[in-house]
Amino acid sequence: MQTAPQTTDQDQPAVDMKDIVALCKRRGFIFGASDIYGGINGFWDYGPLGTELKNNLRDYWWKSMVTTPPIGPDGHPVQIVGLDSAIIQNPQVWVASGHVGGFSDPMVDCRETKKRYRADHLVILIPSDDTPWIATIEDDEDFLKARLKKVGRGKSLNDFTSKNLTEIDLAEYPKILAPDAKEKGTLTEPKEFNLLFETGIGASEADKTTAYLRGETAQGIFINFKNVVDSSRVKIPFGIAQVGKAFRNEVNPRNFIFRSREFEQMEMEWFCHPDEAQKWFSFWKDERKKFWESIGLTSDNILMRDHDADELVFYSQGTCDIEYKYPFTSPDFGELEGIANRGNYDLTQHQEHSKTKLEYLDPERNNEKYIPHVIEPAAGLTRGVLALLCEAYTPDPNRPSGVYLNFDPKMAPKKAAILPLTAKDGQPEIAEKLYLELREEFAVDLDIKQNIGKRYARQDEIGTPYCFTIDQQTSEDGMVTSRERNTMAQERVPLDKVADFLREKLK
RNA sequence: GCGGGUGUAGCUUAGUGGUAAAGCACCAGCCUUCCAAGCUGGCUAUGAGGGUUCGAUUCCCUUCACCCGCUCCA
Structure with missing residues (x-):
């Protein structure tokens, strides 16, 4: 993974991870x-x-x-x-x-600079005399040259033999000058990282095998x-x-x-x-x-x-x-x-x-x-x-929730919500009937309480692509209002065509 | 793992060595009815553990979690 400071694109407001969490x-x-x-x-x-x-x-x-x-x-x-x-x-x-046991990478820390290095990435330059051994980072020519100039005491690369840190005995560590350190002997013993979780098989402690x-x-x-x-x-x-x-x-x-x-x-x-x-x-x-x-x-x-x-x-x-x-x-x-x-x-x-x-x-x-x-x-x-x-996370100051989740309908946790406009006049009954029909095929919500705006807002926040609202007219003309999440656009759909409507949208 | 920061309700904030406050959200009821309206009521918090103290949310220590940076991610 690459990392970089979070920036704001001109055309795209930065979404804060905090808000998503x-x-x-x-x-x-x-x-x-x-x-x-x-x-x-x-x-x-x-x-x-x-x-x-x-x-x-x-x-x-x-x-x-x-x-x-x-x-x-x-x-x-x-x-x-x-x-x-x-x-x-x-x-x-x-x-x-x-x-x-295979290729887990041992790491070493530098006590002075608090930096951490992969042991196999450090190359140690060993002089013939008793001056410090110089640790540098593998494959970094510029770093090596600069380092040598700074702490090499006039020696050139030819005056050293080089070895990988992994080939060097722990007893020699005090002689090593870490890549970014001023004092020698600041590197810690290589630390093994085993990324696998260990567990034990066997109910009795004595017989347990790893x-x-x-x-x-x-x-x-x-x-x-x-x-x-x-x-x-x-x-x-x-x-x-x-x-x-x-x-x-x-x-x-x-x-x-x-x-x-x-x-x-x-x-x-x-x-x-x-x-x-x-x-x-x-x-x-x-x-x-x-x-x-x-x-x-x-x-x-x-x-x-x-x-x-x-x-x-x-x-x-x-x-x-x-x-x-x-x-x-x-x-x-x-x-x-x-x-x-x-x-x-x-x-x-x-x-x-x-x-x-x-x-x-x-x-x-x-x-x-x-x-x-x-x-x-x-x-x-x-x-x-x-x-x-x-x-999916889409801030939208123009709607009550302030945000909606723009899921592809295939991925949305709820495909639709069935919402009677009021909790009376037979609307909940129609809603429940529709709910029972749709739930055989789709993950749908039935929500009866509270005013319609709040319920739309809630569905926006969980990314439900469609809401079907039963109103007073429904019992007369058999139509419900379909409301689309992203545009908030509404259209009338016959009650008995709602399943077809959804099926078509989810293709 | 290192360094820095933060922990009070679901969220945003207040406050105090002596009953922990509010707004929003949430729930219930009434009313209203197509985009978080209104009224009434309700639930919910000092991250955890320990210490000092008569008494700790407040002071101290430890720990845990989260955030930022570094390191790392076979």
């Missing part, structure tokens, strides 16, 4: 978890409307992946099946994936690759999709639900022949962008960003982030989804660690045996919810 709490989208106990950092609870919104996004993703997957380059629909794997797996899974809550849903897919191939008549290329919770001990949860310790992912692993990986990588990049645009994220706020070579993890053959311009990153963008060409790294790792053959025998390629390559579109469901909320 406040509305989410006030109207029941998202609450701080364990609220009444003073909260708990990095966790959030989804209220009645937040749950609806999250479910809508989740269901739409599932539909777009599993129920009605896209048309492939050959003009036929691609094949994707669903999965729901356990949150706790055999701990070996996380060893194989590299989450445990296990982990999953850090991503993807590994559950990889370890079921063979099961799915053997049971589902899928043929390469095909995908396995999964939605579910994931857990990471983030160093510093921030920015509302953007970085939390418990979050939800929507991941699909696309298995294909190595020769076709690049083709499918491009295909999924396009498809995933279309997905987010189809639920209302405007192109101005969406960015496709290909990772630079030096940004890629070692096994990745290409990664592209779909980024969204959140209010707290604006004018920069923050990650929403990552599409990665992972090669055959994951299946190879699991084949080695599990001693189970994960090769695919491809009858369409002369029974060629190979470990499939994987394209992974991995989206944050909860980050998607956040993007939808940010995108």
Whole structure:
């Protein structure tokens, strides 16, 4: 994620994240978890409307992946099946994936400057005499030169041997002059960060064995690759999709639900022949962008960003982030989804660690045996919810609520509200009848109390696209007033055509 | 994890070492009826824990949460 101070575009008033968080709490989208106990950092609870919104996004993703997957380059629909794997797996899974023991990055702090560095990013220049060892930041030539000029005592680069900090014994640390420090010996011992949540299996303390809550849903897919191939008549290329919770001990949860310790992912692993990986990588990049645009994220706020070579993890053959311009990153963008060409790294790792053959025998390629390559579109469901909320939040001084949520009707937690103009003259009865009819097909609200203005305002704030108002005339002509959220425009609709009306609008 | 800031009702604010106040919102009733009208009534708060004190929302300590910046985000 990139960060930058929040700025105000000329044509676009900056939306304050505070206001969005406040509305989410006030109207029941998202609450701080364990609220009444003073909260708990990095966790959030989804209220009645937040749950609806999250479910809508989740269901739409599932539909777009599993129920009605896209048309492939050959003009036929691609094949994707669903999965729901356990949150706790055999701990070996996380060893194989590299989450445990593998490449967690040790960090060192500087006691003097309070700065923190990745241990493997620090290069130490070791002189032949007993002058201080000079720590510099890897790959930063300018910094290195400037640093050498300042504290190098006239030596040139040739007078030093250089080593990575990770190769240096802790006993030598007192000799090291940290990159921004004046005194030597200020670097702390490297600190390990393990992002996985540990838990214990076994009811008795004595027999407890350590296990982990999953850090991503993807590994559950990889370890079921063979099961799915053997049971589902899928043929390469095909995908396995999964939605579910994931857990990471983030160093510093921030920015509302953007970085939390418990979050939800929507991941699909696309298995294909190595020769076709690049083709499918491009295909999924396009498809995933279309997905987010189809639920209302405007192109101005969406960015496709290909990772630079030096940004890629070692096994990745290409990664592209779909980024969204959140209010707290604006004018920069923050990650929403990552599409990665992972090669055959994951299946190879699991084949080695599990001693189970994960090769695919491809009858369409002369029974060629190979470990499939994987394209992974991995989206944050909860980050998607956040993007939808940010995108929808629309201040409007010209309406009583002062703000409305401009959700795409497909995503809106409530599709319509049924509002009798008054609580008498048989209007509530007509309203309830309409409500009972519509609720079979749509998430709708029936609200009878208080004056009509307040009720419109409330529906604006929760982003309900349509209100249907029953008035005195309804019992005479069988028509209700439809009121559209964004324009506040009204039109008369026959009672028995309201469902058709809604169905049409929700297409 | 570091530095700075903030915690009084759902929100915005008041106030005090001695009964915690108001507006808006919310709920109920009446009235009104197409965009938060009016009247009456009601609910709801000193983030948590400890200390000093006869008594702490106020003073002190700790902690938790949130915000900003840094760091980090395999």
